[in-house]
Amino acid sequence: MATANGNGVTTKPPPSSSPLRNSKYCQSNMRILVTGGAGFIGSHLVDQLMENEKNEVIVVDNFFTGSKDNLRRWIGHPRFELIRHDVTETFLAEVDRIYHLACPASPIFYKHNPVKTIKTNVIGTLNMLGLAKRVGARILLTSTSEVYGDPLEHPQTEEYWGNVNPIVTHFSASFVEINRGHYCDRDHPSLSNIRVAAPPYRSSPSYDGRPSIGSSFGSVSYDFPLGPTPSHPSQPSASPDLDPASVILVENCIRKKRSSEPETECIHFVDANDITDNEDFFEDETELIKLDSLCDLNPDLGVLVPLDLATLVHPDPNFIKDTPLDKVCLDDINLISKEADLTLNTLKLSSDDSDFIVSPNETTPNNSDLILNNSDVDNFELKVSQLDLLPKLDPDLINPKPIELRVITKHEPIENTYMSLEDSNLNLKDFEPNWNNEHSLVLSESILRVAPSDLHLTKCVFPNLAYLTIPCTDFNVRDSISPNFHVVPTATLDTLPRLLSPIPAGDSLGYVIMVKSDDPSSYHTPDSYILPATSLSFPVKDLPSPNWLTLLDHLTTPRRLSVTLAKTPHGDALSAKDVFMAPPIPVPLDMRPLCPLIWSCYDEGKRVAETLMFDYHRQHGIEIRIARIFNTYGPRMNIDDGRVVSNFIAQALRGEPLTVQLPGTQTRSFCYVSDMVDGLIRLMEGDNIGPINIGNPGEFTMIELAETVKELINPEVTVKRVENTPDDPRQRKPDITKAKTILGWEPKVSLRQGLPLMEEDFRQRLGLSESKVKAKF
Numbered sequence: 001m002a003t004a005n006g007n008g009v010t011t012k013p014p015p016s017s018s019p020l021r022n023s024k025y026c027q028s029n030m031r032i033l034v035t036g037g038a039g040f041i042g043s044h045l046v047d048q049l050m051e052n053e054k055n056e057v058i059v060v061d062n063f064f065t066g067s068k069d070n071l072r073r074w075i076g077h078p079r080f081e082l083i084r085h086d087v088t089e090t091f092l093a094e095v096d097r098i099y100h101l102a103c104p105a106s107p108i109f110y111k112h113n114p115v116k117t118i119k120t121n122v123i124g125t126l127n128m129l130g131l132a133k134r135v136g137a138r139i140l141l142t143s144t145s146e147v148y149g150d151p152l153e154h155p156q157t158e159e160y161w162g163n164v165n166p167i168v169t170h171f172s173a174s175f176v177e178i179n180r181g182h183y184c185d186r187d188h189p190s191l192s193n194i195r196v197a198a199p200p201y202r203s204s205p206s207y208d209g210r211p212s213i214g215s216s217f218g219s220v221s222y223d224f225p226l227g228p229t230p231s232h233p234s235q236p237s238a239s240p241d242l243d244p245a246s247v248i249l250v251e252n253c254i255r256k257k258r259s260s261e262p263e264t265e266c267i268h269f270v271d272a273n274d275i276t277d278n279e280d281f282f283e284d285e286t287e288l289i290k291l292d293s294l295c296d297l298n299p300d301l302g303v304l305v306p307l308d309l310a311t312l313v314h315p316d317p318n319f320i321k322d323t324p325l326d327k328v329c330l331d332d333i334n335l336i337s338k339e340a341d342l343t344l345n346t347l348k349l350s351s352d353d354s355d356f357i358v359s360p361n362e363t364t365p366n367n368s369d370l371i372l373n374n375s376d377v378d379n380f381e382l383k384v385s386q387l388d389l390l391p392k393l394d395p396d397l398i399n400p401k402p403i404e405l406r407v408i409t410k411h412e413p414i415e416n417t418y419m420s421l422e423d424s425n426l427n428l429k430d431f432e433p434n435w436n437n438e439h440s441l442v443l444s445e446s447i448l449r450v451a452p453s454d455l456h457l458t459k460c461v462f463p464n465l466a467y468l469t470i471p472c473t474d475f476n477v478r479d480s481i482s483p484n485f486h487v488v489p490t491a492t493l494d495t496l497p498r499l500l501s502p503i504p505a506g507d508s509l510g511y512v513i514m515v516k517s518d519d520p521s522s523y524h525t526p527d528s529y530i531l532p533a534t535s536l537s538f539p540v541k542d543l544p545s546p547n548w549l550t551l552l553d554h555l556t557t558p559r560r561l562s563v564t565l566a567k568t569p570h571g572d573a574l575s576a577k578d579v580f581m582a583p584p585i586p587v588p589l590d591m592r593p594l595c596p597l598i599w600s601c602y603d604e605g606k607r608v609a610e611t612l613m614f615d616y617h618r619q620h621g622i623e624i625r626i627a628r629i630f631n632t633y634g635p636r637m638n639i640d641d642g643r644v645v646s647n648f649i650a651q652a653l654r655g656e657p658l659t660v661q662l663p664g665t666q667t668r669s670f671c672y673v674s675d676m677v678d679g680l681i682r683l684m685e686g687d688n689i690g691p692i693n694i695g696n697p698g699e700f701t702m703i704e705l706a707e708t709v710k711e712l713i714n715p716e717v718t719v720k721r722v723e724n725t726p727d728d729p730r731q732r733k734p735d736i737t738k739a740k741t742i743l744g745w746e747p748k749v750s751l752r753q754g755l756p757l758m759e760e761d762f763r764q765r766l767g768l769s770e771s772k773v774k775a776k777f
């Protein structure tokens, strides 16, 4: 009888079972219903239950993913019954136990018909709870590790609420998350806690108190990878100023190592103030800073170099590498670049340089930008001597030689020529784009002045790679963190205006529409301009293929963004040409763009099922058990069900490349199916209602898994990196303390033991000869 449980909930007594049970003539057999019993885990569970002669087993299955084949040894057995039935329809049977497993579990199956997946979890679970209520049966739900989403707690305990979003795939990945997976390579564990601050982009003048793009990012550092810091407890503040002395450039701090790809390097900026506030967080780096920032961080990782704001160069050395060395970009993102000569670490401006140039010593009235008027050009040569940082970026620059730099200059504010200041709408009727003069700045500053609802994207050179970027400070997808932010779901080009319109024009900082060109030949031309991606980036249109990492590669290298056009309802056009996008800036993990894809049917379905279980338990006294099962593998998995272990084994046996989905460093914990079944039965027969994690805590990256499969099954196969979905959880590992202490359960079969067992099953089903490695086990 269920009374109190680990969750502190006192329950009603459960409904009593059938009077027949109490008859002295009643057979003592336990009648057990297994929904989804013809599936992979279900059929192994049936095997185990059937081994007990006191059990009668009834399987209901709609055979969507399950197969009679899995149960063939029991068909016809007097204690076994197989019924074709879909749990979304009511089912009546006199049973004592219900193992409710029915639900497609592989993404390709549960995405196939998301509504049906939800129905299976909601209506199916309701039906089974109704049955449990009527007959007084105890019911166990196999929930999933996916309820933890992309977990920020690792390993995951049952108390963890998860990092989830109900309207996305599993959740939605921001570029930060991808960045993290991408950069924080397991080869560099010391960097796993590196905090990356946004480069101190200088702002352009603010309008109506609304800072323009980039202005608020320079001073903001973010926990990287997780959560807020003491100095920045929640979100970046509106427009704090960065103390130049606090900026440190971590040079070459990460090398991406991909065998198939050229090695690339990245530079991250960190904020020294934050480091001292939170020394534990930084460890190595903090140490180095105390040593005047000049020690090696790690021979492989580069050095920490004190950096003055004025010496900021573009943070991506690839850009420099791919660019002729005499065309190094000294870039103040919000300002327009212009070329000048640098000789022996000094800049000399050419005679036609005009307007403004960057200087370390001056500020503009409206913000902390370091802008030097053209009249100060004479002094400029001296001031930029601090550019001695520059040679560090490339060995070829160690011996300074005359090189050309692009020095920041500023263009005429667009409103003077094209825009009515009184009118928030654009007034560009007579505007003829002048490709020589109109730049990203024009576009972004113009858009700042447009009521979001007035903005319509009308043309994209490459619509599939259009991005709407919105400064972090504009909104937040989690009101609980900051009520000042707004949720902005992913937009398509069609829905963009509608999605922007809920944001009050007055309290938003501005928007940039960036349209990426598909023309690689347009990259890296000398007269290019950089537009900051100092903001969240949203896919505006479905990508042609969801290769977000490839995409990230595009984004982390400045690329030319081709012609960008936006249009107001009045037909007025804004335009920009030769816009480059700088690498995206990490944003807090809780600032996730929403991405309305279709996969959350599974996770959310299981969450609702858990809720229903607990509600029936509390309201009706139903005896419930909830298992949160982690990745499980073993014989009888569908050969082509798309999950990683089955894929790798089938590929290895077929001699095909093992498809490691990028980044390959994502982890999973794989439980052999016999261990899983043992855990489920213990949970069902124990006293604790759960939820309890059932899974093997051995954690592997997908690369490690591929290598293991290769070693054990077919050393000849190659490993191929393939694209991944944007929402793939980066890590997953159960904390099984509860299972150990409450159920006395822990897995017995290691991955190296389990894989060959599964291999044998796959060989038979694929009609292949016996395994050569079998003898090892």
Ligand SMILES: O=c1ccn([C@@H]2O[C@H](COP(=O)(O)OP(=O)(O)O[C@H]3OC[C@@H](O)[C@H](O)[C@H]3O)[C@@H](O)[C@H]2O)c(=O)[nH]1
Pocket: 105, 106, 107, 144, 145, 146, 629, 630, 631, 642, 643, 644, 645, 647, 648, 659, 660, 661, 662, 666, 668, 702, 724, 728, 729
């Ligand atoms: O061929 C492949 C397939 C998958 N993968 C990767 O392997 C990892 C695991 O993917 P799987 O599809 O096997 O499983 P997932 O962990 O994503 O989801 C699963 O986990 C929890 C269960 O409840 C669900 O059954 C299922 O959704 C992912 O990171 C995926 O990107 C590959 O590297 N190559």
